[in-house]
Amino acid sequence: MAEPLDALSNDARMVRHLIRGRVRSELQYRVSFSLFLFAQMVVTTMDVIAIVAVFSKVRSIGGWSREQVLFLYAVSTVGFALADVTVSSVELTAQWVRLGTFDRVMLRPAGTLAQMLGYEFELRRVGRSVTPLVVLIVTARFVHVAWTPARVGLVLAAIVSSALIFAALFVITSSLAFWIPSTQEVANAFTYGSNTAASYPTHVFDGWLRFWLLGPVPVALCAYAPLIRVLGAPNPLGLPMWLQLAGPLCFVPFIALARFVWRLGNRHYRSTGS
Amino acid sequence: MWTRLRPYAAAARSSFRRQSTYRGATVAGVFTNTVFGFILASVLRAVYGSRGSAVGNLDVTSAVTFTFVAQGLLSVMGAFGEREVAERVRTGDIATDLYRPVSFSAWWGSIMLGRASFSFLARGIPPFVVGALVFHLRLPDRPLTWLTFVVAVLLGALVASRYWLLVNLCAFWLLDVRGLINLAVVVEMTGSGFLVPLQFITGTLGHLLRVGPFATMAQQPIEVFLQLRSGPAAWMPQLVWLVALEAAVQVVLAGATRRVVVQGG
Numbered sequence: 156m157a158e159p160l161d162a163l164s165n166d167a168r169m170v171r172h173l174i175r176g177r178v179r180s181e182l183q184y185r186v187s188f189s190l191f192l193f194a195q196m197v198v199t200t201m202d203v204i205a206i207v208a209v210f211s212k213v214r215s216i217g218g219w220s221r222e223q224v225l226f227l228y229a230v231s232t233v234g235f236a237l238a239d240v241t242v243s244s245v246e247l248t249a250q251w252v253r254l255g256t257f258d259r260v261m262l263r264p265a266g267t268l269a270q271m272l273g274y275e276f277e278l279r280r281v282g283r284s285v286t287p288l289v290v291l292i293v294t295a296r297f298v299h300v301a302w303t304p305a306r307v308g309l310v311l312a313a314i315v316s317s318a319l320i321f322a323a324l325f326v327i328t329s330s331l332a333f334w335i336p337s338t339q340e341v342a343n344a345f346t347y348g349s350n351t352a353a354s355y356p357t358h359v360f361d362g363w364l365r366f367w368l369l370g371p372v373p374v375a376l377c378a379y380a381p382l383i384r385v386l387g388a389p390n391p392l393g394l395p396m397w398l399q400l401a402g403p404l405c406f407v408p409f410i411a412l413a414r415f416v417w418r419l420g421n422r423h424y425r426s427t428g429s
Numbered sequence: 430m431w432t433r434l435r436p437y438a439a440a441a442r443s444s445f446r447r448q449s450t451y452r453g454a455t456v457a458g459v460f461t462n463t464v465f466g467f468i469l470a471s472v473l474r475a476v477y478g479s480r481g482s483a484v485g486n487l488d489v490t491s492a493v494t495f496t497f498v499a500q501g502l503l504s505v506m507g508a509f510g511e512r513e514v515a516e517r518v519r520t521g522d523i524a525t526d527l528y529r530p531v532s533f534s535a536w537w538g539s540i541m542l543g544r545a546s547f548s549f550l551a552r553g554i555p556p557f558v559v560g561a562l563v564f565h566l567r568l569p570d571r572p573l574t575w576l577t578f579v580v581a582v583l584l585g586a587l588v589a590s591r592y593w594l595l596v597n598l599c600a601f602w603l604l605d606v607r608g609l610i611n612l613a614v615v616v617e618m619t620g621s622g623f624l625v626p627l628q629f630i631t632g633t634l635g636h637l638l639r640v641g642p643f644a645t646m647a648q649q650p651i652e653v654f655l656q657l658r659s660g661p662a663a664w665m666p667q668l669v670w671l672v673a674l675e676a677a678v679q680v681v682l683a684g685a686t687r688r689v690v691v692q693g694g
Contacts, residue, residue: 217475
């Protein structure tokens with residue numbers, strides 16, 4: 156039992172070191188850093204612009220008001236942004252595999268995933284969470300909810316759960332690089348696409364998209380399901396009460412799957428041979 | 430005349446060929462565009478579902494068609510930002526480009542156009558076809574519309590190439606243009622109709638965007654496709670913006686080349 160725990164604390168210590176180094180080097184170029192931070196902030200406002208534009212023509216979408224949709228967007232996207240800043244550097248695996256530099260990761264006495272997260276960590280990605288955070292705080296006052304500790308807890312669970320499932324998605328899609336190079340755009344459909352889809356009430360989708368969001372990549376269970384309960388919003392799909400409460404737990408199998416696929420990919424890795 | 434045009438044709442052709450070698454990336458891009466088309470089309474259908482009437486001159490079928498044409502045009506217009514020229518400024522490779530006995534702006538225009546032509550064929554058509562299999566889409570009923578649409582897309586791509594060139598040339602003054610390019614992407618995505626059809630943006634802002642340069646990249650060609658706008662009338666604003674942006678490129682380029690210092694030269 157002591158061994159995996161030791162490995163974990165070893166990894167944690169190393170990631171901490173790597174991240175500290177990365178942040179220090181990033182902050183050497185302050186203007187560049189703040190420009191990028193600002194740019195990341197601006198890019199995420201696009202989704203808000205789209206939602207607000209659409210709601211200038213209707214009072215509700217699928218029975219959800221503008222404030223409710225914005226709140227859903229914010230919960231899901233804060234989660235996405237958390238995953239983005241902490242885990243999305245794993246997307247560079249494709250490049251490392253192609254160049255053969257992944258050898259370096261394999262040779263060092265620490266977890267490969269932990270190393271990937273540390274080597275390419277970028278603090279400036281934090282910019283992505285600013286817009287959804289502001290929207291979250293502002294709309295929380297306009298959704299007509301009496302904020303009890305239980306409701307706040309469920310919202311936090313939805314955010315953490317979204318973050319973990321998107322983190323798992325980043326790892327799973329990046330692991331594919333061990334088998335097929337240049338899969339970045341397909342990965343985007345899963346990560347960014349799921350984020351966009353999770354920003355709207357799931358019942359506006361039908362067919363395979365709805366199935367997808369509730370089943371294979373259940374991002375809807377992370378945020379949409381608990382928010383039905385919290386916001387008292389219309390529930391045309393009739394998601395049962397237990398699912399609204401337990402939905403945020405759906406990340407658990409995904410973390411396990413991400414771990415499994417990453418390890419499988421590591422085993423499949425062959426160096427470039429040079 | 431032909432001998433003078435030959436290098437540009439060669440640049441366009443080889444850029445088309447280069448783009449066509451990224452087969453995996455093309456398939457992946459089509460997949461992503463199609464998925465996003467489905468997501469956005471579903472949202473728009475829900476919007477029309479609770480509204481029950483057209484938004485401006487856009488009914489639900491037109492709006493869904495709009496979405497799928499727009500997804501196909503994203504890569505044609507380089508909607509997520511072109512960075513190559515700025516990268517060449519940073520590394521200094523731009524000196525080679527400026528040496529060439531051709532017009533810098535037309536040279537890069539040809540390269541971007543070659544890429545755009547490949548994107549139009551390989552990434553523009555498939556998402557639309559898949560969308561048409563699932564949703565009810567509106568096809569032009571006049572054969573001539575197809576032709577005017579292609580011309581409008583071509584003009585849009587030319588305006589887009591001027592726009593990205595202009596943004597990239599800022600690298601001569603800024604060390605790091607990534608922030609600026611991201612900003613340029615947001616403005617262009619919002620102003621062009623790629624984000625939402627401009628019919629959804631009300632008031633003065635909507636009005637300004639409809640006559641602005643970005644509408645030439647998506648909104649106007651798509652309105653031609655939907656037969657909301659006849660071809661030649663749609664080309665006029667595109668031509669005006671093309672001339673205006675090309676003039677701006679020339680001015681910026683004149684200032685930029687004075688700043689070039691070639692190492693060891």
